[in-house]
Amino acid sequence: MRQTVNAATRKVLAILLGTVAGALFTMNAFAQKTTEQGIQEYRDMLADGNPAELIELRGEDLWKKQQGPKNASLEQCDVGMGPGKLEGAVAQMPRFFSDAGKVMDIETRLVHCMVTLQGRDVAEITKKPFSSxxxxxxxxESLVAYIYAESRGATIKVPQSHPEERASRSRGEKIFFYRAGPYDFSCASCHATDDQRIRLQGLPNLTKPEPAQAAFGAWPAYRVSQGAVRSMxxxxxxxxxxxxxxxxxxxxQASIDLITYLGVKAEGGTMQATSLKR
Structure with missing residues (x-):
């Protein structure tokens, strides 16, 4: 009788020990998974149904819609590749535009085209550029999402051939490292060191090519927490x-210079926008 009990007990203990060992292994594997990996898995699960696709379609309609005093569309807008040509354009912006005499990113170039092609008022266009x-x-936001979608997969190469483009990059670098404000912060306070985070959000080191490529190539992005496309x-x-x-x-000018600096750091990366973020 004692031998029967002992055998049964040993069998139960073996099962329990196996269960505990399995649980410990699972817990250890889970602990090794970084928060960033967890967030990325979350993004991957939602990526197939990215709501930005609907906004991109709205942007396409707006691109072709005749508006303003001149009753014109934006289809002849030159964003760097020639009138109306969008494929790969934002991968090479900001850039110098001779007709405007300055370096422009895609958003300021769009505003320029709305004014020159459609005859619209710049103050009215930019009164509320971001949705609440x-x-x-x-x-x-809609137009930016559409135009970026046309450059998805393009290689990032922000031009530096014109003196104004080089000057913009230089100013952007100074702004990136400039410390000021009540907390003596700079862009570099968060984005010039490896393995930093704020709450659950990893902070990429934008002074290094690979993180800069990933960050620059991912904007604009659909922010799930805000239910909106957010531009650069x-x-x-x-x-x-x-x-x-x-x-x-x-x-x-400060915003364009910063974007130019980040774009130059991201050279060789791939445009992935409009991406999905938390």
């Missing part, structure tokens, strides 16, 4: 806000 929570996307101009604006800097004006 629960609102439909702004016209600029918004990204610069929000970073200034988090640093407690003065409000960054939409399309300002």
């Amino acid at each position: 929570a629960g609102e439909k996307p702004s016209e600029l 101009q918004w990204r610069m604006y929000d970073c200034f806000r988090q640093q407690r800097f003065p409000e960054l004006k939409y399309g300002s």
